Amino acid sequence: MKLSELGEFGLIERIQARFRAPDGVTGIGDDCAVLHQSTGRDTLVSSDMLIEGTHFLRKEIPPYDLGWKSAAVNLSDVAAMGGKPTGTFLSLALPADLDTDWIDAFMHGYADISERFGTPLLGGDTTASPDRICINVTVLGECPYARARLRSNAQKGDVICVTGSLGDSAAGLKAILEGVERDVEVQRLIDRHYRPVPRVPEGEELRLNLGVHAMMDLSDGLGSDLQHILDASGMNAEIDVSAIPLSLALKHCCQRFGWDPLALAVSGGEDYELLFTCTPQAEMLLSVPHFVIGKVTSSRSVQCHPEPVEGSSHSGLDPESRITWRGTASPLSPGFDHFKKG
Amino acid sequence: MKLSELGEFGLIERIQARFRAPDGVTGIGDDCAVLHQSTGRDTLVSSDMLIEGTHFLRKEIPPYDLGWKSAAVNLSDVAAMGGKPTGTFLSLALPADLDTDWIDAFMHGYADISERFGTPLLGGDTTASPDRICINVTVLGECPYARARLRSNAQKGDVICVTGSLGDSAAGLKAILEGVERDVEVQRLIDRHYRPVPRVPEGEELRLNLGVHAMMDLSDGLGSDLQHILDASGMNAEIDVSAIPLSLALKHCCQRFGWDPLALAVSGGEDYELLFTCTPQAEMLLSVPHFVIGKVTSSRSVQCHPEPVEGSSHSGLDPESRITWRGTASPLSPGFDHFKKG
Incomplete structure (x- = not known):
């Protein structure tokens, strides 16, 4: 069977069937996973991938906007739980012939939204892509114990x-x-x-x-x-x-x-x-x-x-x-x- | 200037120059970011991306092995700090014509190493890719306060x-x-x-x-x-x-x-x-x-x-x-x- 027949939600069910949700974690399959901590605060985590050609067209979207949006869609996942986002991790796969001006504008947009919502960039990965730009952002957030909205x-x-x-x-x-x-x-x-x-x-x-x-x-x-x-x-x-x-x-x-x-x-x-x-x-x-x-x-x-x-x-x-x-x-x-x- | 002239480490420096490391976080640019928690345990986070054509060739690597390796390289980042990995988040961009057998084998390898090291899959993202497989794993780990090895x-x-x-x-x-x-x-x-x-x-x-x-x-x-x-x-x-x-x-x-x-x-x-x-x-x-x-x-x-x-x-x-x-x-x-x- 091809993935196109299974569909996105069929794929998610198939993956979930293989993994048991561990104790102390809720929200698997929700906007964020909710990890209960001994502090009385829950940790929220979400991860989203944006692929050139699926989620955006490089010749259309200004790089500033793409940087902004890459962070925005993840911060929104924490907002969706009622949480406060605390920081992000950015993985970037970029073609070697990409202009550094493009990267600077991308990071400018990413930095502006990060500053607006007080979510520092805490780490990530940079690597080469043969052709398409690929972006993954993981956001961390927090919320009082068991108060995240599922x-x-x-x-x-x-x-x-x-x-x-x-x-x-x-x-x-x-x-x-x-x-x-x-x-x-x-x-x-x-x-x-x-x-x-x-x-x-x-x-x-x-x-x-x-x-x-x-x-x-x-x-x-x-x-x-x-x-x-x-x-x-x-x-x-x-x-x-x-x-x-x-x-x-x-x-x-x-x-x-x-x-x-x-x-x-x-x-x-x-x-x-x-x-x-x-x-x-x-x-x-x-x-x-x-x-x-x-x-x-x-x-x-x-x-x-x-x-x-x-x-x-x-x-x-x-x-x-x-x-x-x-x-x-x-x-x-x-x-x-x-x-x-x- | 093209990215190929700037180089990976030049790019990382350029990104770091734009973001100030926040209080309570060390290890930015290390194998993991180290987030100090009020519990006396530090949280470790790392994120790594694997792109078809850069990191692996689809016709060469068995999907089981690719699933194993995708988790392994991230667990290794937590090991490199002396930490204990606690869970992972997997983002997968897959072409729609990919066979579901391939995905099952990939998840089998990912599940086997996750079980071996006690690191449940806690969430992630699935999306379509126009052609290349793109994988991002974020790993969470923990470590006693200020004991992570930088x-x-x-x-x-x-x-x-x-x-x-x-x-x-x-x-x-x-x-x-x-x-x-x-x-x-x-x-x-x-x-x-x-x-x-x-x-x-x-x-x-x-x-x-x-x-x-x-x-x-x-x-x-x-x-x-x-x-x-x-x-x-x-x-x-x-x-x-x-x-x-x-x-x-x-x-x-x-x-x-x-x-x-x-x-x-x-x-x-x-x-x-x-x-x-x-x-x-x-x-x-x-x-x-x-x-x-x-x-x-x-x-x-x-x-x-x-x-x-x-x-x-x-x-x-x-x-x-x-x-x-x-x-x-x-x-x-x-x-x-x-x-x-x-």
């Missing part, structure tokens, strides 16, 4: 929230790939694609509220990422599509270029906003900017495969989806798989 | 030791590249190249002896790696070339194929033996198998560039080398640079 804790009756507008990053990528002329609005979308801002203080504040139950960051897209929370928690959900926050820049550009804003907001990834569930009471007390987009409706047995939920505009592509999309007629495609052709 | 602590009068025979791995690589027929001896060398055994218990035992001053693992080759210890410690050294341990398999194969065993032992890398300096008194008490190969001769000012040391068979390629090689007439090439053509 994906698996969504509760029946919770409201579902996001910390900001969705779809901008996917629209920015679309603008880059289609070569759209870059006026102020288009550039705003491209900036959100190239220079995402990880929701670190927002994640820490959400963690302080014990009514916030499950949390993750939106990297693959709302449709796919919410599914992870529901699968891990054994829940179903209803999303009010009309409540999904869309930026003015996104709405305008979609009108101008004939793009579908909802498809970008639901299926496009890399917004790096936080997706969380909390009690309605807790939601009223949150000072973090956020938008309520739906609710956790019911628990379910994850073993059985019930009939499609009434009112669901389910596309049929994902037989286990338990999200009911209210307020739209068109089917919304599910998530993103690195190994399958979309 | 490269910078070699003392005048120390003896210089290695934990095992050198050159086998480089000879194994040579045998693979030259397509030598694989009898028992040749296979032994190839095994040392493909399945290095990190010296984890050896490193922990050496750390218990306070007379052991500086330590690192031999990944780039004795000539290059010893230079790192001397540069970091501000010392010079004399190596007795006749004392460098060579395996019988290496000696026989060198005779049969006309290879130079000393060149392989000094300039060939990836032996993953430990290189350490200690007092002569401490050396007599060590129960870890080891070989004394030289001594730390004198301190030096690292600012000035003194004249070549008398008796040195220095090749002239590295004007700052402070190693005197005794007992050989032929010049020995210095270390390995990923970005320069050898």
Whole structure:
């Protein structure tokens, strides 16, 4: 069997089946692994790889932005647990004919975001690549004991929230790939694609509220990422599509270029906003900017495969989806798989 | 300027110049970063990247061995500090047409060495690569407070030791590249190249002896790696070339194929033996198998560039080398640079 048939999540299951989770560690398969320490603080660790040709195009992305984004997507994983990032490790494989100006600009972007979030570069590896640039960042973070927010804790009756507008990053990528002329609005979308801002203080504040139950960051897209929370928690959900926050820049550009804003907001990834569930009471007390987009409706047995939920505009592509999309007629495609052709 | 002109160590200096080492962290630029914790235990972290075409050839290395080696080279970084590795994070970028049998064998090798050294897989990332396999492993380890052995602590009068025979791995690589027929001896060398055994218990035992001053693992080759210890410690050294341990398999194969065993032992890398300096008194008490190969001769000012040391068979390629090689007439090439053509 080829990897393209197995798919990314099949591969992850296959790897997990071979390794037993050790004592004192939770969060394997979550945004970060959570390692319990004897200090009363948990250590959070996450590692993400970016490959030229899969995650970015060298001739498109400015090296400053790539440096920024390489750190940002990892800091976002710590934010997604409600943790405080403390430092990063950077592995870089670079072709020998790369210009040192490119490297300087890359490190400049990496240094700027590191300074903004107080996360020093603590080590890493530099090596030669025959052709493509390959980047891996490992981030360390910390969090009070057992307070990290996992994906698996969504509760029946919770409201579902996001910390900001969705779809901008996917629209920015679309603008880059289609070569759209870059006026102020288009550039705003491209900036959100190239220079995402990880929701670190927002994640820490959400963690302080014990009514916030499950949390993750939106990297693959709302449709796919919410599914992870529901699968891990054994829940179903209803999303009010009309409540999904869309930026003015996104709405305008979609009108101008004939793009579908909802498809970008639901299926496009890399917004790096936080997706969380909390009690309605807790939601009223949150000072973090956020938008309520739906609710956790019911628990379910994850073993059985019930009939499609009434009112669901389910596309049929994902037989286990338990999200009911209210307020739209068109089917919304599910998530993103690195190994399958979309 | 191209990266190939700057070189790997020039690149590392350029990166380090941009980032200030934070309080409570030592070992930046060493085998591991050492993070002081309030528990009285230090956390050790290292991250290494392996790229197809630079570090391995997919059609040559069995996937089991590649999985083994990916973890081994990282566990070796913790061993080099005298630490105990506690877990790993694996990032894998794989082409979509890769066979799942390949992945299973890779994970089998990774799982076997992880079990042998008690280091569970705690997380990571899987993603698609357009063509080349790219692997990054981050290892976590621990060590009592301020007991990790840095490269910078070699003392005048120390003896210089290695934990095992050198050159086998480089000879194994040579045998693979030259397509030598694989009898028992040749296979032994190839095994040392493909399945290095990190010296984890050896490193922990050496750390218990306070007379052991500086330590690192031999990944780039004795000539290059010893230079790192001397540069970091501000010392010079004399190596007795006749004392460098060579395996019988290496000696026989060198005779049969006309290879130079000393060149392989000094300039060939990836032996993953430990290189350490200690007092002569401490050396007599060590129960870890080891070989004394030289001594730390004198301190030096690292600012000035003194004249070549008398008796040195220095090749002239590295004007700052402070190693005197005794007992050989032929010049020995210095270390390995990923970005320069050898």
